[in-house]
Amino acid sequence: GCHFILATHSPQIVSGMGGREASILTIEDGRLRPASDFFEKSSDYQLVEVFNAPGHRNEFLAREALSILTALATKGALQGANRDRFEHLKTFRHRIDSGDPVAKLIDSIDLALEELRVDK
Numbered sequence: 001g002c003h004f005i006l007a008t009h010s011p012q013i014v015s016g017m018g019g020r021e022a023s024i025l026t027i028e029d030g031r032l033r034p035a036s037d038f039f040e041k042s043s044d045y046q047l048v049e050v051f052n053a054p055g056h057r058n059e060f061l062a063r064e065a066l067s068i069l070t071a072l073a074t075k076g077a078l079q080g081a082n083r084d085r086f087e088h089l090k091t092f093r094h095r096i097d098s099g100d101p102v103a104k105l106i107d108s109i110d111l112a113l114e115e116l117r118v119d120k
Contacts, residue, residue: 093107
């Protein structure tokens with residue numbers, strides 16, 4: 001019947017919490033999620049998805065943006081899961097400095113989508 005509560009800002013600690021009975025509570029929004037959703041994920045993923053603080057040149061967001069941009073270039077549109085991924089990606093844009101290359105990637109996708117809408 002013991003409970004342990006650990007407060008952390010460490011992505012490495014969160015990444016190591018693989019137990020079925022461990023949960024992560026994000027105080028900012030009150031969301032309670034199973035720790036297994038974040039087990040052995042990268043620090044950049046943790047900074048985005050758990051701490052809502054992507055930092056500079058976040059590699060997880062950069063990979064997401066490049067993947068979305070590739071899908072857009074290949075298919076000429078964003079549909080389904082790629083559209084959802086881009087909407088999620090955009091929620092972090094205000095937390096990224098305008099000079100950050102990741103911000104420029106997000107802005108480029110947004111601009112490309114605008115251009116596609118205008119051409120139709």
